[in-house]
Amino acid sequence: MLKKIEDAFAVALVAILSVTALVIKIMQDNLHLQVMNADMIIVNIAFVFACVAGLITWRENRALSLANITEKLPQKARGVIKAVASFATAVIITQLFLASFLQVANPDQFTNKVLMFAEKVYFAFYPLCFLMILILLFQNSKGKLSLAATIVGTVFGVLTSMSAVTGIIWYWTENSNLPALYALADAWNAFCDKTVLLWVIVLIALAFTGVPLFVVISGITYVIFSKAGGYIDVIPIEAYSKLADKSIAAIPLFTIAGYVLAQGSAGKRFVELFRALFGWFRGGTVVAAVLVLTFFSTFTGVSGVTILALGSLLAVILTGSGYEKDRAESLITSSGAVGLLFPPSVAIIMYASSNYTVITQFEPGFDVITLFVGALIPGCLMAFSMIALGIVFDNNKNRPRFSISQIGKSFLNCLPELILPVLICVTYFTGFFNLFQVSSFAVIYAVALVFLFRRDFNVKKTARVIADSVPVSGGILFIIAAAAALSYWMQDANIPETVTAFITTYVKNKFLFLLLMNLALLVVGCLMDIYSAILLVSPLFLYSAAAFGIPVVQAGVIFIMNLSIGFLTPPVGMDLFISSYTFKKPVGQVIKGVLPFLIVQLIVLLLVTYVPAFTTCLIK
Secondary structure (H helix, E strand, O other): OEEEEEEEHHHHHHHHHHHHHHHHHHHHHHOOOOOOOOHHHHHHHHHHHHHHHHHHHOOOOOOOOOOOOOOOHHHHHHHHHHHHHHHHHHHHHHHHHHHHHHHHOOOOOOOOOOOOOEEEHOOHHHHHHHHHHHHHHHOOOOOOOHHHHHOOHHHHHOOOOOOHHHHHHHHHHHOOOOHHHHHHHHHHHHHHHHHHHHHHHHHHHHHHOOHHHHHHHHHHHHHHHOOOOOOOOHHHHHHHHHHHOOHHHHHHHHHHHHHHHHHHHHHHHHHHHHHHOOOOOOOOHHHHHHHHHHHHHHHHHOHHHHHHHHHHHHHHHHHHOOHHHHHHHHHHHHHHOOOHHHHOOOOHHHHHHHHHHHHHHHHHOOOOHHHHHHHHHHHHHHHHHHHHHHHHHOOOOOOOOOOOOOOOOHHHHHHHHHHHHHHHHHHHOOOOHHHHHHHHHHHHHHHHHHHHHHOEEEHHHHHHHHHHHHHHHHHHHHHHHHHHHHHHEEEEEHHHHHHHHHHHHHOOOHHHHHHHHHHHHHHHHHOOOOHHHHOOHHHHHHHHHHHOOOOOEEEHHHHHHHHHHHHOOOOOOHHHHHHHHHOOOOOOHHHHHHHHHHHHHHHHHHHHOOOEEEEEEEOO
């Protein structure tokens, strides 16, 4: 029953978010009726959605994580490691709950009114989310060892959160005579000061045991801020600041729009159109498959979702056209992230919005449109490289004849789906819609298309598809929230400038720097999800790139390309494991199949890296 309530609430929030932005625009632009605190209304509803989405993501066990390397260990060893992971997770979730609840207890925090409620009402969903996750931790603790680890972890989490506990007590009772509790807080902070590096290493190691990345990043952040004197209130405040941002709020809506289309008949219609257009010549079906994958990964922002949603369909179509099964699956796996370089790529949105302050130091007047334009040619090169190699592997000689009538029929059948990306680009690039409004429009259009026009789903099924899309966006949003405070600390501690000074001291050649950064970013893309990498690593890269005179747009495109290729990079590239799950084959076999495609993508990366014109020639 609770699950149904959570899902219904999430679907309602998606509907409210999508409709509210466009209603406000109509009222203000067409009816000339000013809506007070319009932006605050939107971002606070978006924040509540992020909290609910994060909870549902955890409930469905779909939080982003690295590959679990413990699965092949003996059962007893796995049990011990799982208990350690349960302990650490319980500690960190408890710490996050108390740190965020401290802000609810603070009477001076989040006092602005939004729709007759104080912002605190909206923010309260954040600690509530962690409390519910903690309850789920206890419910899902199987076995005495796991349950004991969760209990002990929760107690330890409370004991290491005395900075928050004493603050809550003060706000409620104004009692500061708590020497024992203050002593515990000071002892924990002093302990973190001496052992911070050890904690970081342990937490990173836990990431390889299946502990969700947002938990690992949050744990590292908590230890670092404890070391700095217990300023843990920064963690939830930065999370709220990042999630209550219109650019960030657009990300889940684009993801949901892409997911809804992928679950409907849009994928089949695109395949039919592209097969009619290109299927008559060698490799034509390959062109169709790559274009379809590019289109959907552009919206979803997570290549794995595209592979899961369309991988089986495209594999059947490719093999049905005479393509070798392993080659077909490798092509699909390798093309899953190409769309991250095309508008409205949520990765590009995230990169531009999170680095806006830094970027404008080097290039005043920069906006996300500039980065979209700069990524167009590299994106086309990447897509073309996948098509070219796919054609080389296509030995099928039985191809359908070229048919104008079939092309026309398929085009008309797919026209409503084709109109959507055109409308998105036109309305956004002309300034008619801002980023959040165009993402709202995309959701409304996608839902109307599959429900009212195509009738792929009835009301109940449409709501179910939207609910199923929530964990996809929830995983992204909680990573963003977790990385926000750590990113803040890195900026406050001048880490980007320190790293830049270190690099420029030992690396004097621009071309060597670019090569080393590509290698480093490939490792980052292999080990981290793209969104935490954008928040935590991109500022380091930006400052260093600027020191070598590398254009801001080129630096951004190189960064996104590296992370998209990182999805395929052995041994733990995320898409390798998603492909293994989708096509039911060993990871080793997946790696062997994607290697030729990976090599070609790396060649394209080097071209874009060393030929700036590919990213700058279209920019005025």
